[in-house]
Amino acid sequence: MELLTTNNVWMMVCTALVFFMHLGFSFLEIGLTRQKNTINILFKNVFIICVGLLLYYIGGFNLMYPGFEEGDSGFLKFAGFGIAAPANGMTPEYAEGGYTWWTDFLFQGMFAATAATIVSGAVAERIKLGAFMIFTVVYVGLVYPIVGSWHWGKGFLSTLTIGEAKGFYDFAGSTLVHSVGGWAALIAVALLGSRIGKFSSEGKPQAIPGHNIPLASAGVLILWLGWFGFNGGSVLSADPAGTSLVLVTTCLSAAAGGVGAFILSTILYKNYDLTMFLNGILGGLVGITAGADLMSPNEAVIIGFLAGIIIVLGVALIDKLKLDDPVGAIAVHLICGVWGTLAVGIFGAKASIDQFLVQGISVLIVGGFCLTTSFIIIFSLKKTIGIRVSEKEEIDGLDSHEHGMDAYPDFRINQH
Template sequence: MPQPSLSVGLNTIWVVLTASMIFFMEGGFALLEAGFIRSKNHVSIIMKVFADLIFGVFAYFVVGFGLMFGKDTLGLFGRSGFALSGSLSHLPTTIPHSAFWLFQSAFTVAAVSIVSGAVAERMNFKAYLLFAIIMTSVIYPISGHWVWAADGWLGKLGMKDFAGSTVIHAMAGFSALVAAQMVGPRIGKFDKNGRSQPFAPSNIPLAAIGTFILWFGWFGFNSGSTLNAEANDISQIAMNTLLASIAGGGSALLYTLFRNDKADVSATMNGILSGLVAITAGCAYVSPFAALIIGACSGVLMIWATTWFDILKIDDPVGAIAVHGVNGLFGTVMVGFFSQQGGLFTTGNIHLLAVQCLGAVTVSVWGMATTWGSLKLIRLVSPLRVTKSQEELGLDLSHHGLTATHVDLGVKTNSIPEHPILKKSHHTSFIRETVED
């Protein structure tokens, strides 16, 4: 077996390292979402993120990777490479195929994790498992093929989405919009007049740690997409990523400070993430000054979009639709304005802007339509939503049989009436002590 060149070895280390950073972002998703929702559903959201990893990676290995990067069929989907089998000679040769798959599988899990937060606190776990498998094996890979595969139809038109503002974030964000609408709002989220009722986050420090983890992982997300440790623009990509994120967080902080006379920490965290989402498409194509503009606009846009979705009675406990969907689409379109090669503001050429708009809208609509169809099918075999009593009790107890935290006060009793949901749990005695506490 021939020894790999030094260049291939360095590239492999770089890709494996950055893929690991992206996988670590799942811890960020878990903590961020847990901090934003109520404490009775902490275990539930963490289980969804574990399910994304376990079933998402498996589904992508067996089916999704082949549909996304297999030999092309009419620019629409791949037809080879399932379970990394068959000829893979068309894939990048600067790294082993296994390293390329590893990096792409990390992206896949990030996509489905965006949906988990939008349907938190009320979606049936079995239904979510089925959807996660469909998302990672079919929905995400097919639209991803259009943009990132060598012969994908949007890529051939010239669409630029360096690390996935549309391929990952807009697609999954608008998928989350449909999922949240179909599952319905949480009990008590909207009053009888349709006004949104705020549910206080359970743990802001937990959400903040999650934000920092996601922020850290995003440097792997964007810079790692070079797939090349010797690329000249790695530092430029990282700089644009940082500049957009601070601009997004800064604009959200200042907007809430001057509008409400109080700086909103939740909006600031989502502003940082909005800047990261928006710059992901153009981090390798725009100037640092453009990155600041894109990030600053994204933070305010996120706040406005959150208000719009409340008016539409779409319940999104963590703001995933506004952060990922709206700003994924926005960031992709901004490449058409600010790209240093082909941007409207930099060259006066409108072609790239038109392609960016077409691609962003098409992939977003694909995410919405396929999610609607998938959930319609899933509804035939499993209810999408938990029962009222399960939701009121909390999904931690009703679906997973334990709470995230437990304070042992030494109370031991068998006199507490059993909740009908808890009778089926093998943790019944523990749960009854928890309820008593």
Template sequence: MDTVFLLNSLWVMISAVLVILMIGGFILLETGSTRMKNAGHIAGKTILTFGISSIVFWAIGYGLIFGEGNSILGFSDFFYSGYEVEGLGLSGPVFFLFQLAFAGISLTIAFGGFAERAKLSVYLGFALLFSVFVYPFIAHWIWGGGWLAEQGKQDFAGSTVVHLTGAMAALAATILLKPRIGKFNKDGSPNNIEGHNQVFTALSVLLLWVGWFGFNAGSTLSADGAFFGFVALNTNLAAAAGTVAAMLISWIVVGKADVPMMLNGALAGLVAITASCAFVDTWAAVLIGFVAGILVFYSIRFFENRKIDDPIFALSVHGTAGVWGTLSTGFFATKELATVGRPGLFYGGGFEQLGVQALGVLVCGGFAFIVSFILLSILKVSMRGLRVTEEEEIIGLDLSEHGSYGYPELVKREVESAGTVNGASPHSINTAN
């Protein structure tokens, strides 16, 4: 076994671990961005659904994406047994784990649109269906040698495959679930339902930022030549630019340097550079991240003004930024770096690559939304609704779905305090947290 094979395998294994650890970042992000009464539920269902997606990917997903088939779907290599893949240049099981992690991240993004109001059973059902009928199709089209790959679609690490796919599934969920209780007034004006722990959200962004080096740089699938360092540099620059841009635009428009917006800007920069990190120069990475930071600010307002309740801002951070990131290679991919497809518009490639990128956005985004909407509609009928009852939502999903709180000692103190003051029952407190 040669040294390059071992180094490639080690590098991608480290990257796979970093991507899987991003699940922890998403737990803190979603928990910190929502209310205390749902914290334990959010943390637990994220781990459980990642377990479901892992089993489904092993049994079916990997074969649908990378198995031998046609330009639409693969039809072999189900129940992956750990065999090696000829010509891959690294360990087959390592590659499998790396790809499994991406599938899990896309599902986690989708579940941002379910937050604080979906039944646990719906999470479980959709985790299974999304992992079979949504993600594998799009991943095969672009990464598995499918029809978009044949067109030269550029998506190095998943602005379309992972992020836009998850965001469009989240959009379908937010439409069918409808807004949380108290999110909008009768006149349609929105109320700000604040997350319970801004430190959690800040820490989550840092963890995701670090994990993204595995996400993007790991997608080189090779340690040979150390090109992963260049990809990591572009990734970091875009995240930094997104952070600064979101802070500046919020400061200019609302007069305050909004912390959640700053954090969302960092994530938007990361999402945007994910498609183009290996195809563009460093100055373009900064510009791509900066534009993403501005876009996420206006996108959040756009969806909120249309009464779409997106608690984790998945539609803006992963959807809008994913679209921009996908299109950006059609502008900025250089002749030297465009190992897939053609150079971008600004590098003499004309509109051809931009057209391919736009086609990918429309087809993949539309497919993810329509199929997710259909699947969720089926679950709505078969499970007698997607949403918990009004009483259960007010009590919080920690208690109503699991029988315990994520912060039991804090809740007990509130119960005791409320009972001392006015004889309140446990079900009447904690609705504001």
């Protein structure tokens, strides 16, 4: 029972750290966007946390962990509405003494809201709040837990076998959390269109500076801290060897990602771009998340460094495609999420051609499902209630039109 208590306390600390990440996302998003939309972005992030947890309680948890049995398709099953702890839920018999059932629910619930938070940054400054809230309810309530059930809920991806490789592997969610949000962000940005002034009449990308880079920097450092819980908690116990290795690989990959992005962006653009440095750190964190428990420190540095390179190239690609992502969410969460997932088959304890194929096929399956469902949701909203604010609302700022308030009422600057 003492071991259960120790494990459970560690998991509760990790739950708190993952919750704290939502503050990091909020700071990053408002820092990289304009003052006139600050309230709107904060409102979305608070909405995601509150509604995400309630949706996970109502049905998301039982949709993600439905208890697949032999003979089930492993694609879709629902264990019922609401939550109630099983008879052994508070005992060492549950989860091999890693934590209690209530802690299990809360830790997983903190992950659920992250997928919509990723989309929030990508669509910032021009999406209708009502449309975004409806999207969040459907995507977090249904799409995220269904995809999660395919692997973490012991569904068909967990048993996908090619040669010697038995089962898809995603330790803490490079695919199941980050790319799930990233695929939806890609569709949303494409259907929304770019912000006014983002691209010139010749189609060249124009910088729209964020209003508070110190706040964005604080957001990234908070996210890095929160990843101690995101990856460290995914060990699912306080196992000394497991948690120590995961925290080391996580931190090394983050640091290498920042350095990789900093070096390449300096070579390409001849300046020291802090925002690219920051996104490189996040890319390193996302990249290591799928295999943090499988990698050596050397491999973590390589994965992170390459993720930083990918960030710089990814941001350039998004601009070239004339997609407008104010915070770089697609490059960070989607592209680096895919990279980190594939890296499991290239580096670490599971590296093999067979495992690489399993990882790649799983990425395609998840990507196809998320692209399809997010397109159906967002396109339906576009054709019914509309997803984009008017030109006047966008120019004036969403804070005044949708919220009737200003984030900085006593300190007004040029908002455009």
